[in-house]
Amino acid sequence: MQQKTVYDFDSIISRDETHAEKYAARERFFGKSDVEPFWVADMDLPSPEFLSRALHARVNHPMYGYTEQYPAVFESIRWWMSEQHDVNIVSDDRILLSPSVVTSISLAIQAFTNEGDAVAVLSPVYGPFFSCTTANGRKVADCPLLVQDGRFAVDFSAFEQMVSRSDVKLMLLCNPHNPGGRSWNRDELECIADICQRNGVVIFSDEIHSDIVYSPSSHVSMLGIDAARSNVIMAHSIGKTFNCSGLQASYLVIPDAGLRGRLRIAQNRVHAGDINLLGKTAIATCFSEAGAEYKRQLVAYLHENIKQVCGLLRTSGSIRVMEPEATFLVWCDFSSHGAWDGVFRRLVHDANVALSGGSFFGPAGEGWFRINCGHPRRLLLPAVERIVRLFG
Numbered sequence: 001m002q003q004k005t006v007y008d009f010d011s012i013i014s015r016d017e018t019h020a021e022k023y024a025a026r027e028r029f030f031g032k033s034d035v036e037p038f039w040v041a042d043m044d045l046p047s048p049e050f051l052s053r054a055l056h057a058r059v060n061h062p063m064y065g066y067t068e069q070y071p072a073v074f075e076s077i078r079w080w081m082s083e084q085h086d087v088n089i090v091s092d093d094r095i096l097l098s099p100s101v102v103t104s105i106s107l108a109i110q111a112f113t114n115e116g117d118a119v120a121v122l123s124p125v126y127g128p129f130f131s132c133t134t135a136n137g138r139k140v141a142d143c144p145l146l147v148q149d150g151r152f153a154v155d156f157s158a159f160e161q162m163v164s165r166s167d168v169k170l171m172l173l174c175n176p177h178n179p180g181g182r183s184w185n186r187d188e189l190e191c192i193a194d195i196c197q198r199n200g201v202v203i204f205s206d207e208i209h210s211d212i213v214y215s216p217s218s219h220v221s222m223l224g225i226d227a228a229r230s231n232v233i234m235a236h237s238i239g240k241t242f243n244c245s246g247l248q249a250s251y252l253v254i255p256d257a258g259l260r261g262r263l264r265i266a267q268n269r270v271h272a273g274d275i276n277l278l279g280k281t282a283i284a285t286c287f288s289e290a291g292a293e294y295k296r297q298l299v300a301y302l303h304e305n306i307k308q309v310c311g312l313l314r315t316s317g318s319i320r321v322m323e324p325e326a327t328f329l330v331w332c333d334f335s336s337h338g339a340w341d342g343v344f345r346r347l348v349h350d351a352n353v354a355l356s357g358g359s360f361f362g363p364a365g366e367g368w369f370r371i372n373c374g375h376p377r378r379l380l381l382p383a384v385e386r387i388v389r390l391f392g
């Protein structure tokens with residue numbers, strides 16, 4: 001019997017010489033090149049060695065030419081969606097490869113809305129939901145989330161009112177939610193889908209964080225919601241789960257042939273319906289039994305990080321913490337400590353930590369910061385202790 005690999009997430013691995021954005025862009029965004037980076041949502045935890053081996057094996061062949069979208073890529077996506085998310089993708093042609101989820105967001109906006117139309121979002125939410133909308137000349141229809149019992153909740157009557165506006169044609173849903181870490185439950189998703197269906201609004205369900213969900217929560221894909229069957233586009237990627245966003249390998253699942261055709265046209269216009277050859281190798285390698293075991297160990301490690309980070313932050317007594325059900329991100333409210341730029345300066349210069357500022361997630365994020373907990377515990381916890389000492 002083959003021995004099970006035990007993954008080491010505790011070792012500190014230097015990212016020097018790799019041009020990792022979260023390190024290389026520190027001077028530009030924080031004015032300090034040695035601040036410890038807990039901002040950009042990629043982890044300082046290693047991808048599985050079996051992925052490195054598969055990439056090496058491919059790179060060892062000296063030709064890197066145009067590469068077919070070969071069956072193993074689609075088979076592995078279908079296997080993963082079925083095993084991990086209880087979603088049965090009935091045929092390969094329902095899957096569209098895409099270089100990145102954000103590329104797909106922009107193409108969906110182009111495919112399903114016209115200039116001047118509006119795109120619905122539940123904010124605060126991942127920044128490109130706003131920037132892709134406005135960059136394409138569309139308006140943002142922003143429905144701020146409520147905070148109920150310390151976690152985000154949808155204000156369904158406000159949402160329904162907004163979605164019923166004649167200019168709203170598309171909704172961008174973050175499922176699970178970044179930055180709040182909500183793993184939306186079936187009732188909530190059914191309600192969103194029902195409102196969108198009745199109002200003829202297409203749902204783009206960004207499920208990039210769906211593999212990182214903490215028990216007892218579990219991910220429900222919009223693909224499994226009946227009311228969304230004819231109007232959903234689901235986006236997923238290997239980027240977050242296997243910490244390989246630089247490979248740029250994502251995909252869409254679109255059950256409805258009409259929507260699929262429109263999205264394909266948008267892709268073809270800018271020749272963005274394919275991914276690079278290493279991305280294909282990576283998808284076919286990661287979405288496997290070995291990948292499922294890596295993911296299981298990763299989620300266990302991250303869950304412990306999240307629990308310890310939230311516990312520490314709560315001892316401050318003044319930082320409000322949203323403990324996530326999903327994602328490796330913790331959303332916290334520093335607004336009791338005064339103006340945002342003062343808090344930002346203290347975090348960077350006194351605590352030596354770089355966090356994502358809340359305004360990246362829209363106006364509803366003002367006063368909040370997001371901490372990336374995808375780091376070895378012996379770097380992460382001392383950084384959080386410094387924050388608590390400073391603001392406690």
Ligand SMILES: Cc1ncc(COP(=O)(O)O)c(C=O)c1O
Pocket residue numbers: 041099100101102103126174178206208209237239245250
């Ligand atoms: C919700 C969400 N969607 C998309 C992305 C980026 O995906 P990609 O790199 O595939 O464009 C991120 C990255 O942080 C994210 O949090």
